[in-house]
Amino acid sequence: MTLLEVSRMQAFYGRVQVLEDISLSIPDGGAVGILGANGAGKTTTLRAISGAVRSGGDIRFDGKSLRGLRPDQVAARGIAHVPEGRGTFSDLTVRENLRVGAYRRKDAKQVHEDIDYCLDLFPQLQNRVRSNGSALSGGEQQMLAIGRAIMARPRLMLLDEASLGLAPSTAKTVYKAIGRLRQDSGIAMVVVEQNANLAFTLVDSATVLEAGRNVLTGSTAELKGMDEIRRAYLGG
Numbered sequence: 521m522t523l524l525e526v527s528r529m530q531a532f533y534g535r536v537q538v539l540e541d542i543s544l545s546i547p548d549g550g551a552v553g554i555l556g557a558n559g560a561g562k563t564t565t566l567r568a569i570s571g572a573v574r575s576g577g578d579i580r581f582d583g584k585s586l587r588g589l590r591p592d593q594v595a596a597r598g599i600a601h602v603p604e605g606r607g608t609f610s611d612l613t614v615r616e617n618l619r620v621g622a623y624r625r626k627d628a629k630q631v632h633e634d635i636d637y638c639l640d641l642f643p644q645l646q647n648r649v650r651s652n653g654s655a656l657s658g659g660e661q662q663m664l665a666i667g668r669a670i671m672a673r674p675r676l677m678l679l680d681e682a683s684l685g686l687a688p689s690t691a692k693t694v695y696k697a698i699g700r701l702r703q704d705s706g707i708a709m710v711v712v713e714q715n716a717n718l719a720f721t722l723v724d725s726a727t728v729l730e731a732g733r734n735v736l737t738g739s740t741a742e743l744k745g746m747d748e749i750r751r752a753y754l755g756g
């Protein structure tokens with residue numbers, strides 16, 4: 521079953537159109553990567569799906585249109601956005617940040633279990649549960665941002681540049697954990713990533729954006745075999 525179907529999506533900042541024609545299709549439980557140079561429209565694509573920027577075209581989630589919904593309404597449908605820059609609360613502790621992610625939920629016992637799951641997925645956060653967000657390293661903040669999204673029990677997670685600014689070994693750790701999350705939970709994922717080598721460890725397929733349009737879409741295996749992808753994204 522198709523979980524998310526984006527077709528002919530456009531997006532605007534004020535009067536400036538930054539997305540011209542974007543299509544994306546994600547099966548339930550699937551993971552799709554979005555690649556592209558700076559300014560190609562990757563972040564805006566995620567923001568348009570989550571209702572943070574004005575968009576045109578069609579966005580359907582679980583068969584229903586997301587047209588005109590506010591970000592909180594999109595989140596309530598089951599889409600969790602882990603934004604670029606992470607967006608964790610620096611004056612709340614790790615545990616409090618995780619609880620914020622679950623604010624819509626009434627199942628207190630499972631919320632507790634999910635906090636334990638997040639701390640098991642990201643053991644680095646275990647010694648930090650009482651630390652303020654501001655005391656965390658960049659890697660720990662990224663882990664916390666993903667944890668907060670997990671706490672909403674979404675069906676789809678939008679991940680924006682989860683490796684940005686992290687040391688290579690930390691970025692690998694984060695992607696390994698996301699892979700495990702995917703296996704454990706079956707959450708579908710849209711993964712925006714500059715580091716295509718990392719993205720390809722996680723996604724089944726990917727699309728390349730240029731100036732607000734898809735220019736190439738294929739399975740991970742197909743894309744890895746293409747010279748232009750190797751040259752532009754895989755360093756060789």
Ligand code: ATP
Pocket residue numbers: 533536538556557558559560561562563564565
């Ligand atoms: P990056 O990797 O640099 O984040 P991206 O592919 O995610 O790149 P977007 O951030 O989606 O690209 O930006 C797409 C275009 O929209 C760019 O030309 C950018 O300058 C423009 N843009 C982004 N945010 C705004 C904004 N708030 N107001 C006006 N224009 C914006």
